[in-house]
Amino acid sequence: MRGLRLFVASMLGLLGISGFADRASPALLDELVAAAKKEGIVDLYAPATLTPQGAEALGEAFNKKYGLTIKLNFHPSGGMTRDVGRVVAQSAAAVPPEWDLMVIHDAGQSTLWLRKLHKPFDYRKLGIDSKVVHFDSGTVAFANQFALPAYNRKILPAQDVPRRWEDLLDPKWKGGKLGMGTATHHLARLAAAWGEEKATEYVKALAAQQPTLGRLAEIDTRLQLGEILIAVTLEDSRIYHAKKTGAPIVFAEGVEPVISPAYNAGVLKGARHPNVGHLFAAFLTSAEAQEVWEKYGGQTSAFVPGTTAYKYAQGKKVLYMTQDQAKMIDRLTREYGKIMGFK
Numbered sequence: 001m002r003g004l005r006l007f008v009a010s011m012l013g014l015l016g017i018s019g020f021a022d023r024a025s026p027a028l029l030d031e032l033v034a035a036a037k038k039e040g041i042v043d044l045y046a047p048a049t050l051t052p053q054g055a056e057a058l059g060e061a062f063n064k065k066y067g068l069t070i071k072l073n074f075h076p077s078g079g080m081t082r083d084v085g086r087v088v089a090q091s092a093a094a095v096p097p098e099w100d101l102m103v104i105h106d107a108g109q110s111t112l113w114l115r116k117l118h119k120p121f122d123y124r125k126l127g128i129d130s131k132v133v134h135f136d137s138g139t140v141a142f143a144n145q146f147a148l149p150a151y152n153r154k155i156l157p158a159q160d161v162p163r164r165w166e167d168l169l170d171p172k173w174k175g176g177k178l179g180m181g182t183a184t185h186h187l188a189r190l191a192a193a194w195g196e197e198k199a200t201e202y203v204k205a206l207a208a209q210q211p212t213l214g215r216l217a218e219i220d221t222r223l224q225l226g227e228i229l230i231a232v233t234l235e236d237s238r239i240y241h242a243k244k245t246g247a248p249i250v251f252a253e254g255v256e257p258v259i260s261p262a263y264n265a266g267v268l269k270g271a272r273h274p275n276v277g278h279l280f281a282a283f284l285t286s287a288e289a290q291e292v293w294e295k296y297g298g299q300t301s302a303f304v305p306g307t308t309a310y311k312y313a314q315g316k317k318v319l320y321m322t323q324d325q326a327k328m329i330d331r332l333t334r335e336y337g338k339i340m341g342f343k
Contacts, residue, residue, distance in 0.1 A: 024127030048076035054296025105261035107185035110326035139266035181216035188332035240298030
């Protein structure tokens, strides 16, 4: 655990020095803007929590920044694990992707990267810090999520709030009282801290609790209605929206390690509008886009000092995925999905 803490601290220090900005190539930027103007459209797949209003605000800020009139078609996530699988299946059937740019968590991007389904681009030449360019220049990381067990504070007594991941294995939660979303990549990440053997045994014990299964949005709703007492994991975007709407859903703070998927933007191989996609991926690291994303989605980068995410991560044991973990997490995500009972 000490090693994990040191790793997190070093990553925060290293990546926080320069933020997103490196020296840009004006000629390349002008060339990309001109190519994007000719395409005129971008089909953006992004979390549903962004909302159509947030997507519209991003589109307006994007067009204003580059002097464009790009039409942004927003495709809200219906379940990232499922939709990544759809992209993989479409590629195998030689069907072009439905979307140009996918904004999804890093575990989903690793699945695409392992199958060579990104259209790489040298984002560094656009001034994007090399430390946030991932998956062999296939994606740009621009915001961090945090995922922890969550509960309804109006229903669950304080003494029952979990304080460790292992507390979810208490027999009192057996029989549908826990809710587990399809984001089994959250659990797969625990292997980076615990080792694969311990993490797999934990998931098997969790499955034996017979949790209620569903997409994260469904688990969130069941938690609000009191149909389940604890969500094994929820993401901070849902906690953010709960605060905005007055819903009593909160994290079980103190549980560690904190899981931190990173939102990465990546253009898909075979995309119809790749130039707009690349320009938009780079744009998401800008101050304008960061402001909109935090307002509507609730996330910022944990690697830029002063952001909400950076402040939240301080002093915590946080799990950030690295590219060399991609194969393991991709494999365990599928394996843990089967163990939990997802088809």
